[in-house]
Amino acid sequence: MRPESIEPIELEAYVDDQLDLARRMAVEERLAHDPELAASVMADLRARSALRLLARAEGPVPSGLGSAADRLDRRLAGKPRSRLFRPLAGLMTSAAAVVLLMIAVNDGPAQAEPPPYVADALMAYRTGMLRAGMESLPQSRVFDAGEVMRATRIRMPVLPEGWTVRDVQIFPSDEGPALQIMVDTAEEDAISIFAIHAGSDAPATPVVIDKGAESVAYWRNGDISYALTGAAAPEALDIAARDLADNRLR
Known part of the structure; x- marks a missing residue:
């Protein structure tokens, strides 16, 4: 049975963890049958995780995260997959640079959110x-x-x-x-x-x-x-x- 069609916007929502369980399963079924698309989505997930780690880093930027931010900056500089996210492309492109600037200016921790x-x-x-x-x-x-x-x-x-x-x-x-x-x-x-x-x-x-x-x-x-x-x-x-x-x- 062929997996059902998945819209580009749903891939964006999947990476941002904004899909309900049923649609997540539909996306994952599609990715299981499309190795090239799966690799692209995994790269986006890895980039998202890199930004989170970078935002929570204390003191000097951990080895490898700075280069990961550079790679993310170059990757996000490309064309977004859907027109809905195109207006946000500029903000996404500069995200890694902003996080690095926060760490450099504050010379301390840059946390995404306060502890509970x-x-x-x-x-x-x-x-x-x-x-x-x-x-x-x-x-x-x-x-x-x-x-x-x-x-x-x-x-x-x-x-x-x-x-x-x-x-x-x-x-x-x-x-x-x-x-x-x-x-x-x-x-x-x-x-x-x-x-x-x-x-x-x-x-x-x-x-x-x-x-x-x-x-x-x-x-x-x-x-x-x-x-x-x-x-x-x-x-x-x-x-x-x-x-x-x-x-x-x-």
């Missing part, structure tokens, strides 16, 4: 701000670093001068109990320090992302992952996060 725990940190901050406005929910201003360490294996950095504890809470997460400390900075800004004893792909140096009304800086120190969240501008939060990350743990 960052979403928990953002929710913990919003919950902390909600608690602050509720008289029926008293806040706990006492932070016993030794007790927290024994119970959760989480160590917190020493707070910068002028920072005061407003509230301390333990939150559940998929990786285990997480610690959140709401603090007031020396400038009286309310921010949240979130920490969890779990491995992650967070970098050792804080990275800041803009989440609209809030900014989140995240980093890792050994087996403990941290996030600093607040309403400050990303630039201001980056300074605060680097200050906190440089302090000793207790």
